[in-house]
Amino acid sequence: MGNPMRIRATTTNGVTEVKALMSHPMETGLRKDPSGAPIPAHHIKNVTAKHNDKVVLAAEWGAAVSQNPFLQFRFNGGAPGDKVSIQWTDNTGDSRTDEVVLT
Amino acid sequence: MNLHRRSFLTMSASLLTVATTAALWPLRALAQWVRPDAAFEAKAMDAVYASLGGVPEASSEIVFGTPEIAENGAVVPVSVTSKIPGTDQIAILVEMNPNPLVAMFMFPEGTEPMVSTRVKVAQTCKLHALAHAQRQVVQHLARDQGHAGWVRGLRKQRFVAAGVQLTINRSSPWATRCASAQPPPTASLK
Amino acid sequence: MNLRASFGFGLALLLGVAPGAAVAEEENPFAEYRAMFGDDNPAELVEMQGEELWNTPGGPKQVTLAGCDFGLGAGVIAGAYAQLPRYFADTGKVMDLETRLLHCMETLQGMDVSALRKKPYSDQGQPQTELESLSAYIAAQSRGMPVAVPQTHPLERQAFADGAKFFNLRAGPHDFSCATCHSQNGKRIRLQALPQLNTVEGARTSFGTWPAYRIAQGAVRTIEWRMADCARQQRLPGLVHGSKVAIDLITYLGVQANGAEMTAPGLKR
């Protein structure tokens, strides 16, 4: 289920800017733990952002997106009360969705 | 000329297509998007291009926001903006990473072709961005050719790339391949 | 914000010199890099985890930590971190946030904190410990407030004096003390700027930024971690969490930093 994301969305002159931080280790599968055992890959593969029900951004990620990923983008529109949601799915099938309401 | 890109895609088969490059970047509407796994698993830039379908043309219409020198390769802020009209996809690649393709972003109509994120960079090398753009160009055929009133739609597709040099002070710890080539200058005192 | 201003200053200096020129002391080649993180500090994710822990009943007694007194009254966390370490009458000791948290987990929640006390910090790539998450959350409740570490009780004054003494203590195979690296202005190790921690100015730029998210570790680290990791680099044995030396040093730094703005959780390389 993962830990909650921090999403900030602000609308200025009809454009909504979204800034999200996601809590995820983004393990590449190339690192070893202190005992020398390989640490299995564990990273987000897919991200989908929606403005209400409309997809405003989709992304495919590899393991080279940094730990605790940051994502910023802008879409046209956005009014007070609208929802902006972000969903991620990782390579283990785990996923998490968080949303904010525009003010 | 504010044509809807996605609805255009569905009728594109019946229209004359002009591609400016040999690129065969996966052309699917967002709903049918399939992750290009081979491109993510590719171990060199050429192989990434090959799995995406071709070599992009160089472009100065991609704008980067990256630091000239990054303190820590594990987290390097990167923003990429495409100034090419109709840009619907942006990809970020790091040349010397074990897998160069880092991320691909798809922008539906109404989303600015801009993204900002943070990536792992194994060692000092070039960071590349690819942009894919397609738009309908309405061509008015000249009257003297006897085609009065006809228009035809061209789907103009572009697949471009640009690179920017990044200096890494401290190598990303996960990068086994590159770290061995150049030991990170880690001071034990901080 | 102080931090922002110093980034801008560093950047201006950086742009003012020809590339390839020798790097002067006062400029930071990473000013641009650091400024690009803006307000988007992953420490906020840890703060959120800490907030959830704070509001969740825990331990055998299944109570929250809302009854914990951090010096400003039971459950008062707004501004509490800016006034720690301080003397607590109920234990007769000078305690910092972390030792107080452990004390409350033990006495209020009935938790066995011996494991947490022994291993207070998360391993790289592992989830943050409760101590780290709660520290991030509670420290953030002092954001924007002035540091005000008290010097009223004799033991508080003693902690400061002993901290000042330990700061200069040279030991170990490398003969390092805290002062070896932190007693001169404008110096750096490799490219890492060193705060001059035996002065008010140096302590003020540093103290209020801890706990901080460490980019290299992808985790929030507390000020006790900072002390212990300095001891490691000094080639000393392990500095015990919550030990007298740790609290004395934090008191020494905090008192000198009094009046500075709390900005924690900060962001460090």
Place this chain on the structure above:
Amino acid sequence: MTAYRTGSRFLLAALGSSLLAACANIGEAPKAAATAPPETTLADSFEPLGQAGLDRLQQNTMQKVCSEYEGKPVPDDLAKQIIAEAAAGVRYPADGNYFGDWKNGEKIAKTGTGLQSNDDPALPNGGNCYACHQMAAEELAYGTLGLSLAQYGKLRGQSEPILQYTWTRLWNAHAYNPCSHMPRFGDAGILSEPQLKDVMAYLFDPASPVNLPAPAPAP
């Protein structure tokens, strides 16, 4: 070098007992805290970790004096004593050859690990010269706690006195500066004799990057 040794033996014999008496107080500083519980000692705040045992908290004479006089002038008699004792302990290369492999010296200069509680004791220690000193022009990630060593050999040549001086500095800098902040690389066993020779070569070899000219600044 023999002069140093003779001198220091003399001084030690003359001042040894008074020095030890003086240092007994200084060394107790942290636990001499007036109102701290009497049972509190420095060792209570530490625990053995990895290769770092509690014995590392035991201060030697120099460490005690220099802790007491950090940031202040060291009294003359104590300063002389530390200098003499340091000079007396310097061991010069048995074969009279100061130089090893500058390439290995470069690695030592850039390696910051060694003797930390989390370091692998099986690996060679680093010298971490770049933490504090500027050396090769091409390496921009240098610290500024110590003096710049750029062009070190080129500026100084390779006369016997300068070689001996440099070796002594590396072995035990307190032979010149009583409360130097520089680790005693030879005296404290941080670097081995072959490693010290490698670092010497890195400082003096004309082919070493330390002695190459700085790259031309970008236009």
